[in-house]
Amino acid sequence: MAYQLPALPYDYTALEPAISKTTLEFHHDKHHASYVSKYNAAVEGTDFDKMAIEDVIKSIAGDPSKSGLFNNAAQAWNHSFYWNSMKPGGGGMPTGALASKLNADFGSYDKFVEAFKAAGGGQFGSGWAWLVVDGGTLKVTKTGNAENPLHLGQTPLLTMDVWEHAYYLDYQNKRPDYIAEFLGKLVNWDFAAANFAAA
Incomplete structure (x- = not known):
């Protein structure tokens, strides 16, 4: 029962100029x-x-x-x-139940952005930033290398890859610029909302 490499859910040019x-x-x-x-x-x-x-x-x-x-x-x-976790024309603020929960648990969308930027920018070396449900609460976490929330009892809602191969061709060593573009133009809140509803 081989694990299949999924096709990208969009064209290779669909995320430009944020990701080439x-x-x-x-x-x-x-x-x-x-x-x-x-x-x-x-x-x-x-x-x-x-x-x-x-x-x-x-x-x-x-x-x-x-x-x-x-x-x-x-x-x-x-x-x-x-x-x-990304889509063409994504980014910005979520809506609906996820937005309400995000505001309740972080205090505001801006506070979430602050936490997510800190997780992605503060991950030393390779890794991931995540928005998860943990014990009924939304949290931002980061994991090193291949680690993920699945075996920690958390439900991932979305993730951002901060391995260098995710951004270096486009941003070189400017990881914060990549993170800002991810949040502003790429996040697929519909995907996150569906994961939240199923959690």
């Missing part, structure tokens, strides 16, 4: 594809091959003997989630 066609081609077709390929090769012929990738991630997290498998499983899943 070149970045998406390298990021999706090379980096993400490599994680998927390595994950499938690692689980082929094992009991993990019969499991959903989310269950594999949860079952092996924290096991040093499975770190290679975890890294490829989590990175394959994280990237699939990341593509859906």
